[in-house]
Amino acid sequence: xxRNPWTLYTVLAFGYAFLYVPxxxxxxxxxxxxxxxTVWGGFSTKWYGELLQNRQLLDAxxxxxxxxxxxxxxxxxLGTLAANALVRHGRFRGRTGFSxxxxxxxVMPDVIIGLSLLLLFVTLQQVIGWPDGRGFxxxxxxxxxxxxxxxxVVVNTRLGQMDRSLEEAAMDLGARPLTVYLQITLPLxxxxxxxxxxxxxxxxxxxxxxxxFVSGPGSTTLPMVVYSSVxxxxxxxxxxxxxxxxxxxxLAVIIAGLAMRGRREG
Amino acid sequence: xVGPPERRLLEPWQDPKAQPYLRIERVTKKxxxxxxxxxxxxxxxxxxxxxxxGSSGCGKTTLLRMLAGLEQPSAGRIYIDGADVTDIxxxxxxxxxxxxxxxxxxxxxxxxxxxxxxxxxxxPRAERSERVAEMLDLLKIAELRKRRPHQISGGQRQRVAxxxxxxxxxxxxxxxxxxxxLDKKLRENTQFELVNLQERLGITFVTVTHDQEExxxxxxxxxxxxxxxxVQVDTPTGIYEYPNSxxxxxxxxxxxxxxxKVVDRVGDEVLIEGAIGRPMRMRCLQPLALGTPVAVGVRxxxxxxxxxxxxxxxxxxxxxxxxxxxxxxxxIYHVRIADGPMVEMTLANIQPRTEQALxxxxxxxMEWSPTSGVVLTD
Amino acid sequence: MASSRIQQRPPEASGRPSRxxxxxxxxxxGVPYFWLLVFFLLPFxxxxxxxxxxxxxxxxxxxxxxxxxxxxxxxVRLNLANYLLVLEDDLYLAAFLNSLWIxxxxxxxxxxxxxxxxxxxxxxxxxxxxxxxxxxxLPFWTSFLIRVYAWIGILKPNGLLNNYLMALGLIDEPLVxxxxxxxxxxxxxxxxxxxxxxxLYANLARMDxxxxxxxxxxxxxxxxxxLRVTLPLSMPGIIAGSMLVFIPAVGEFVIxxxxxxxxxxxxxxxxxxxxxxxxxxxLASALAIVLLLLLVIPFVAMQRWQQxxxxxxx
Numbered sequence: 001x002x003r004n005p006w007t008l009y010t011v012l013a014f015g016y017a018f019l020y021v022p023x024x025x026x027x028x029x030x031x032x033x034x035x036x037x038t039v040w041g042g043f044s045t046k047w048y049g050e051l052l053q054n055r056q057l058l059d060a061x062x063x064x065x066x067x068x069x070x071x072x073x074x075x076x077x078l079g080t081l082a083a084n085a086l087v088r089h090g091r092f093r094g095r096t097g098f099s100x101x102x103x104x105x106x107v108m109p110d111v112i113i114g115l116s117l118l119l120l121f122v123t124l125q126q127v128i129g130w131p132d133g134r135g136f137x138x139x140x141x142x143x144x145x146x147x148x149x150x151x152x153v154v155v156n157t158r159l160g161q162m163d164r165s166l167e168e169a170a171m172d173l174g175a176r177p178l179t180v181y182l183q184i185t186l187p188l189x190x191x192x193x194x195x196x197x198x199x200x201x202x203x204x205x206x207x208x209x210x211x212x213f214v215s216g217p218g219s220t221t222l223p224m225v226v227y228s229s230v231x232x233x234x235x236x237x238x239x240x241x242x243x244x245x246x247x248x249x250x251l252a253v254i255i256a257g258l259a260m261r262g263r264r265e266g
Numbered sequence: 267x268v269g270p271p272e273r274r275l276l277e278p279w280q281d282p283k284a285q286p287y288l289r290i291e292r293v294t295k296k297x298x299x300x301x302x303x304x305x306x307x308x309x310x311x312x313x314x315x316x317x318x319x320g321s322s323g324c325g326k327t328t329l330l331r332m333l334a335g336l337e338q339p340s341a342g343r344i345y346i347d348g349a350d351v352t353d354i355x356x357x358x359x360x361x362x363x364x365x366x367x368x369x370x371x372x373x374x375x376x377x378x379x380x381x382x383x384x385x386x387x388x389x390p391r392a393e394r395s396e397r398v399a400e401m402l403d404l405l406k407i408a409e410l411r412k413r414r415p416h417q418i419s420g421g422q423r424q425r426v427a428x429x430x431x432x433x434x435x436x437x438x439x440x441x442x443x444x445x446x447x448l449d450k451k452l453r454e455n456t457q458f459e460l461v462n463l464q465e466r467l468g469i470t471f472v473t474v475t476h477d478q479e480e481x482x483x484x485x486x487x488x489x490x491x492x493x494x495x496x497v498q499v500d501t502p503t504g505i506y507e508y509p510n511s512x513x514x515x516x517x518x519x520x521x522x523x524x525x526x527k528v529v530d531r532v533g534d535e536v537l538i539e540g541a542i543g544r545p546m547r548m549r550c551l552q553p554l555a556l557g558t559p560v561a562v563g564v565r566x567x568x569x570x571x572x573x574x575x576x577x578x579x580x581x582x583x584x585x586x587x588x589x590x591x592x593x594x595x596x597x598i599y600h601v602r603i604a605d606g607p608m609v610e611m612t613l614a615n616i617q618p619r620t621e622q623a624l625x626x627x628x629x630x631x632m633e634w635s636p637t638s639g640v641v642l643t644d
Numbered sequence: 645m646a647s648s649r650i651q652q653r654p655p656e657a658s659g660r661p662s663r664x665x666x667x668x669x670x671x672x673x674g675v676p677y678f679w680l681l682v683f684f685l686l687p688f689x690x691x692x693x694x695x696x697x698x699x700x701x702x703x704x705x706x707x708x709x710x711x712x713x714x715x716x717x718x719x720v721r722l723n724l725a726n727y728l729l730v731l732e733d734d735l736y737l738a739a740f741l742n743s744l745w746i747x748x749x750x751x752x753x754x755x756x757x758x759x760x761x762x763x764x765x766x767x768x769x770x771x772x773x774x775x776x777x778x779x780x781x782l783p784f785w786t787s788f789l790i791r792v793y794a795w796i797g798i799l800k801p802n803g804l805l806n807n808y809l810m811a812l813g814l815i816d817e818p819l820v821x822x823x824x825x826x827x828x829x830x831x832x833x834x835x836x837x838x839x840x841x842x843x844l845y846a847n848l849a850r851m852d853x854x855x856x857x858x859x860x861x862x863x864x865x866x867x868x869x870x871l872r873v874t875l876p877l878s879m880p881g882i883i884a885g886s887m888l889v890f891i892p893a894v895g896e897f898v899i900x901x902x903x904x905x906x907x908x909x910x911x912x913x914x915x916x917x918x919x920x921x922x923x924x925x926x927l928a929s930a931l932a933i934v935l936l937l938l939l940v941i942p943f944v945a946m947q948r949w950q951q952x953x954x955x956x957x958x
Contacts, residue, residue: 008767011760012776018757019783019837022794025804029797039807082676085669092673100947101680107888107943109895111912112932115919116687119929122704123690145683148676168336169369171356173434174386177664187373198785206788209897213919223789230793230902234800242790249785253778355662 023246030239047236051244054237057225064205064222067136071143072200076193078144079151079200086152087159105146106153114213117142121214134216142214143207147200154199158192159185198252277501278311279487285348287312287470288333288438293342295328295494302328304494305342310487315464315471317481320491321517326474329491330440333472334363347437357386362431363440366447368423370415376426377402377411383434401433404463421452432467439464441473445480457483478518482506490514506565511644515563522569522609523561523642524583528554535636537580538562542606547580550641564639566598566612571624575631583609584631587624601630688936695929696722706925726930735909736931740938742909746825746900747893750832754840754889755882757833762844762881763874766851777845784838792831792902799827799903823905831899836892840885847881848874880949887946891939911935 030048034041051057082102085092092098105113121131121138131137166188170180186193208223215221229235278284286309295303303325310316318326331337333344335356343352351359362383370379380401384394402408405425410418415426424447431439444460445453461484464471475481481488482502489499490513498505498514509515512523526540536554538546546562554560575584588608589600592615599611611632613624624630697706698721713719730736765776783791798804799822806818821827851874859869897912904910911931919928 008760008764011757012764015757015761015837016779018834019780022791022798022834023783023786025798026790026794078676078679081672084672085676089669089673092669094677098673098677098680101684102676103947103950104943105684107891107939107946109892109897109912109935109939111895111897111915112691112936115915115928115932116691117683119690119694119925120683120687126704141683145679148679152676163367163369165365165367165369166371168334168356169363169365169430170371170382172334172336172359172361172363173383173430174357175382176357177668179386184371202785208789209916223787226787226789226793227898230789230796234793234797238790238793242787242794245790246786249782253782253785257778 023242026239027243027246030236030243032236032239035236047240048244051237051240056220057222057229057237057241060220060222060225063136063219067140067143067221068201068204070140071147071204072197074140074144075147075151075200076197079148079196080155080189080193082148082152083155083159086156102149102152105149108146110207110209111213113142113146114210117145117210118213134214135219138214138216139211139219139221142210143200143204146210147203150199150203151196154196155189155192158189162188194256198256202249277486278314279309284311286310287314287347288472289345290329290333291343291345293329293332293339293344295325295332295337296340301325301494303332303339306491306494306496307342308489308496308499310470310472312470313468314486315461315484316473317485317488318472318474318491319476319478319481319488319517321476324491325494326491327442330363330442330472330474333438334361334440335359336363360437361440362434362436362438363442364427364431364444366442368415368427368447370423370426370430372415375412375414376407376418379415379426380430380433383430387434397433401429404432405429420447420449421456424448424456428463432463432469436469439469439471441471443475444473445477446475453480460484482518490517492517508640509563509642512561512563512642515640515642519565520610521563521565522607523563524607525559525561528556528558528560530556536641538641542583542603544578544582545580547636548639548641549637552641552643554641554643558643561642562639563642564634566610567596568634568638569609569611569632570613570634571611572631572633579633581636582631582633584629585609587626587628587630590624590626599624599630601632691929691932694926695726695933696724697926697929698723698725699924699926704925705923723926726927727934729927730930730934736914739909739911739914740934743894743896743911744938746828746832746910747890747896750829750836750893751840751886751890753829753833754837755886758837758840758844758885759878759882762841762848765841765845766848773849777842780838780841780845788835789898791835792899795827795831795834795903796822799830822903823907825904825908827903827905828900828908828910831903832889832893832896835899836889839888843884843888844878844881847878847884851877880952883946883949887942891942891946894939895935 029040031043031045032039032041033044033046082098086095086099086102117138118134121134124130125132162185167180167184170184171177175183206223207221208227211221212224212227215224226238226241229238288308288310290306290308290310293303293306294301306325306329318329320326328337332339335351335354339352343350345351346360351361371382374382377398380398381394384397389397399408402411405428407422407425407429410422410426415423418426424444428444445456448456457480460471473481473484482505485502487499487501488505490497490505492513498510500508505514506518509518509521515521515523524540524542524546526538526546528536529539529545530537531554534549534551535547536550538548538560540546540562548562572579572582575582583601583603583606585601585603585606587599588602591598591600594615596612596614599613601609601611603609609632611630693709694706697709699705700707707721707723709722710718710720761780765773765780768776796803800806801818801820801822803822805821806815809815810818821830855873855877856869859873860866864872895912895915896910897916900908900910900913901916904913915928915931915935918924918931
């Protein structure tokens with residue numbers, strides 16, 4: 001391949017700057033002494049201290065993490081089943097409808113998903129008495145519904161790339177279908193399952209709109225707390241929180257990258 | 267069709283009392299309205315090295331996959347060693363397959379790959395490792411034991427795939443294009459090795475290939491397939507020397523076909539007149555009515571330059587050399603017959619090429635003997 | 645063989661799947677399908693139903709669509725007022741048009757920025773591609789809300805951008821960017837750029853480079869080769885990326901709310917306001933239905949393309 005013209009690399013550099021400068025500024029100003037987020041008043045870690053004192057925010061974070069974990073687990077289960085259905089069960093009746101239903105949550109605006117699920121929960125409660133009020137369960141169900149679509153995409157790609165004859169070979173060597181799935185298919189799509197889980201976890205942790213619709217009194221998630229605090233104006237605590245999240249994600253990515261490299265070379 | 271001469275070997279398919287080991291009875295596989303395999307019947311005997319030969323899309327792989335149980339026939343039955351296995355799922359069939367891609371499990375070492383099938387049988391550990399070690403030794407890959415499939419060469423992968431299938435002691439080993447992924451030199455060596463291995467283990471092999479040379483070298487018998495059907499089943503010699511149709515004749519090697527009509531019969535020979543303007547006399551045991559349109563098929567190496575080209579000579583043609591392909595051991599001459607087809611003649615290069623008599627533009631007469639060709643009716 | 649052709653073909657097997665296969669089908673298809681039907685499709689039916697109800701004070705805050713009128717009569721009351729309001733009120737119409745416009749502009753901007761980036765990554769040396777791609781995905785893993793929040797600090801009148809520009813002496817007065825349409829553009833492009841780059845990259849990376857060499861060999865200048873070979877072949881990636889940006893952008897709530905300010909006119913915000921502030925559930929539902937209908941067209945177009953790509957791949 002010929003070398004890239006410099007203009008391309010310039011665009012690339014500006015693109016990355018556009019993506020990263022805001023986050024970097026956020027991090028830098030989290031160590032700002034001044035309450036005015038935009039004026040530098042000296043180095044300080046006091047906002048981290050305050051963040052860790054913020055009972056409301058910590059409770060919300062804990063709720064969000066629990067929801068995200070349960071959501072991710074169910075989303076991986078359902079998403080993997082759905083991907084199996086698309087890749088392995090070929091042309092079943094209703095396949096078009098199935099794949100439509102599975103892709104729609106990827107692009108459906110949050111306000112629509114949130115509103116429609118809330119109305120569903122309200123109606124269900126009227127008709128069958130379940131769910132009893134709204135909170136952890138309803139938020140988790142809502143999150144599973146759109147997260148599973150993302151997981152399905154990730155697993156679907158991986159399954160599609162997998163050499164079908166590996167499964168056939170296992171069957172030919174005497175492995176029953178369930179054994180084939182557990183010993184051959186699952187280990188081979190495991191990376192997709194892991195990234196699917198992490199993706200679902202992040203999506204859930206990040207969701208403000210849908211959770212706002214389907215949550216009830218007493219179930220305030222982290223994004224909801226962040227949102228109401230941001231609406232009040234800029235707050236250095238949020239900068240500190242952002243820094244912690246970026247740190248956490250970066251570490252996770254580095255560890256995952258190292259683990260993958262280790263596996264590949266091992 | 268010309269009857270083949272008596273065979274030297276005792277061959278089970280010649281023996282009416284022999285029981286076939288694998289019997290395929292009127293097997294059909296339909297995908298929608300397309301017949302991938304169309305009413306195929308075959309009998310294969312124990313210890314055979316049987317090849318399904320055909321161009322891509324002829325249904326040979328589908329047939330093989332039905333033997334493995336990976337496809338379900340739309341109709342027909344399959345018997346192995348007397349037992350009907352048609353409805354038996356792949357994981358309970360006494361049959362193993364070597365896949366074209368080898369399908370080695372990337373997340374397992376060579377040893378674990380070979381052991382996989384034995385684990386499924388829940389054999390005790392000691393027996394498993396003994397059989398694995400034995401098989402790895404047999405295929406000379408013991409030192410690769412701990413490696414992963416992506417850390418070994420293509421030829422080594424092929425051996426691992428073979429070991430993995432053979433370690434199960436299958437009644438039938440199926441090989442899908444076993445040498446397809448190897449380069450030419452390696453392929454030639456491996457051909458002989460496969461045959462030796464097969465003779466040593468006595469396992470019946472059924473292989474699928476599109477490479478006629480490969481099929482000819484390795485097989486006891488070959489089934490030529492086309493459009494989902496079997497066109498001819500015979501030994502390599504039978505297929506090459508006595509093809510039963512134009513299709514087989516043209517698929518295997520090259521052949522010159524001279525169209526004509528049967529005009530007379532003398533004993534077991536027929537007289538044919540047609541395209542080349544002079545009569546052809548061929549040995550033919552098949553009863554053919556006078557006037558039947560036929561084609562006389564003569565392989566290029568069966569032609570030889572003739573000294574005396576006479577007006578009443580039979581089995582003779584004459585033309586001008588248009589092209590010469592020098593292949594080293596032999597040369598192929600393309601000779602244009604006056605208002606007729608191009609004829610191909612192969613001559614061994616007994617003398618260095620510079621001293622050869624035939625050259626471009628030269629007129630040459632060629633002849634063949636009545637027993638060195640076939641009369642084809644379709 | 646020839647003789648067997650004349651015979652009747654033997655009867656075909658019934659081909660009934662085994663119990664294990666049926667169980668697997670039931671599990672893999674049935675379970676997720678059921679979930680999606682109950683928690684994704686059914687809700688839309690309910691939204692449609694409630695969009696035809698009347699708002700009222702109470703829990704839930706809307707009237708029932710039908711009731712027993714005695715004597716085996718069911719009285720159905722369908723209220724079309726919400727739709728009439730949505731279609732006739734200039735405010736809502738403006739919000740819809742503005743949402744579509746903003747989504748369109750942002751999609752084009754994402755394409756303009758994203759295409760060269762994806763192209764540069766796809767043609768970068770092999771060992772750089774994965775890290776470069778990771779850097780595109782990484783922001784996606786950090787909180788969306790917080791990334792939008794970062795722009796408030798940058799764009800506001802006494803924010804970082806204005807401070808910086810004034811310190812450089814380029815401007816005397818702070819620029820008003822926050823709470824304008826421009827801020828919404830910036831926010832959406834910033835947040836959705838990875839969605840554009842990823843499908844474009846996937847498409848461009850798969851492209852056969854010998855095609856460009858062939859084009860050059862046949863006398864095509866690089867610019868022509870790009871226009872006639874690369875661009876048409878990357879169409880599936882462009883469509884996929886554009887839809888992934890356009891469709892959710894139309895209904896975006898957080899960005900117009902935080903960056904666009906109280907005056908911003910977007911459907912997502914309207915819907916939110918009707919629902920949370922005005923407690924008018926039927927009107928919010930009607931807005932959702934109209935928005936949904938608007939998005940069906942691009943969504944179906946996206947599906948078509950996706951199937952075409954899948955078709956090409958097999």
